[in-house]
Amino acid sequence: QSALTQPASVSGSPGQSITISCTGTSSDVGGYDYVSWYQHHPGKAPRLMIYDVSHRPSGVSNRFSGSRSGSTASLTISGLQAEDEADYYCSSYTSSSTLVFGGGTKLAVL
Amino acid sequence: EVQLVASGGGLVQPGGSLRLTCAASGFTFTTYTMTWVRQAPGKGLEWVSAISASGGKTFYADSVKGRFTISRDNSKNTVFLQMNSLSAEDTAVYYCAKDFSTYTYGRGWDQWGQGILVTVSS
Numbered sequence: 001q002s003a004l005t006q007p008a009s010v011s012g013s014p015g016q017s018i019t020i021s022c023t024g025t026s027s028d029v030g031g032y033d034y035v036s037w038y039q040h041h042p043g044k045a046p047r048l049m050i051y052d053v054s055h056r057p058s059g060v061s062n063r064f065s066g067s068r069s070g071s072t073a074s075l076t077i078s079g080l081q082a083e084d085e086a087d088y089y090c091s092s093y094t095s096s097s098t099l100v101f102g103g104g105t106k107l108a109v110l
Numbered sequence: 111e112v113q114l115v116a117s118g119g120g121l122v123q124p125g126g127s128l129r130l131t132c133a134a135s136g137f138t139f140t141t142y143t144m145t146w147v148r149q150a151p152g153k154g155l156e157w158v159s160a161i162s163a164s165g166g167k168t169f170y171a172d173s174v175k176g177r178f179t180i181s182r183d184n185s186k187n188t189v190f191l192q193m194n195s196l197s198a199e200d201t202a203v204y205y206c207a208k209d210f211s212t213y214t215y216g217r218g219w220d221q222w223g224q225g226i227l228v229t230v231s232s
Binding site for chain 1: 145147154155157160169170172205207210215216217219220222223224225
């Protein structure tokens with residue numbers, strides 16, 4: 001159950017777009033459509049931003065989008081806003097019937 | 111309003127045991143898989159365990175298999191995490207979370223508890 005690979009940090013200016021990658025294998029990200037993304041502000045509960053690779057729950061801004069190519073999933077945030085500054089985690093279902101998170105990416109809005 | 115309220119955390123000595131409880135309300139508890147996720151200090155999120163809506167299927171991360179037991183009481187809308195043989199590596203904030211769709215497992219968690227701190231130290 002190795003963690004999925006995410007960049008430790010990304011940054012962008014207000015109004016810009018950024019993309020966070022999440023790399024796994026054919027036994028997780030590449031093999032199943034159950035990839036989800038979470039926004040986590042320190043001290044608060046994580047928030048579901050994307051499920052099933054590219055679907056947004058109701059109430060999540062359409063500035064957030066998800067995609068996948070092979071065994072790498074991506075979260076793109078367009079029109080960056082100050083409140084987007086947080087930690088972001090991907091998660092995937094695995095062939096072992098378990099779940100695995102990425103190591104997390106700290107987003108800085110400069 | 112959906113609420114997940116965790117309790118039972120605290121300080122425990124290495125080798126000791128602790129039982130976490132998550133009380134759920136505001137949704138039809140018996141139709142959702144429930145999950146525990148933890149975050150060690152300064153670290154990322156780690157999936158710990160999950161239990162199906164009926165309680166008939168349980169799933170564990172390798173790091174806790176054989177030491178932790180997840181269970182639920184559907185008559186009381188409560189999910190438990192019994193943690194035995196605790197070590198310093200189990201020190202973390204533990205979150206209970208609800209799958210966002212009924213009778214599925216692994217698609218994502220749309221509601222999370224407030225998190226409860228477990229500290230394993232002598």
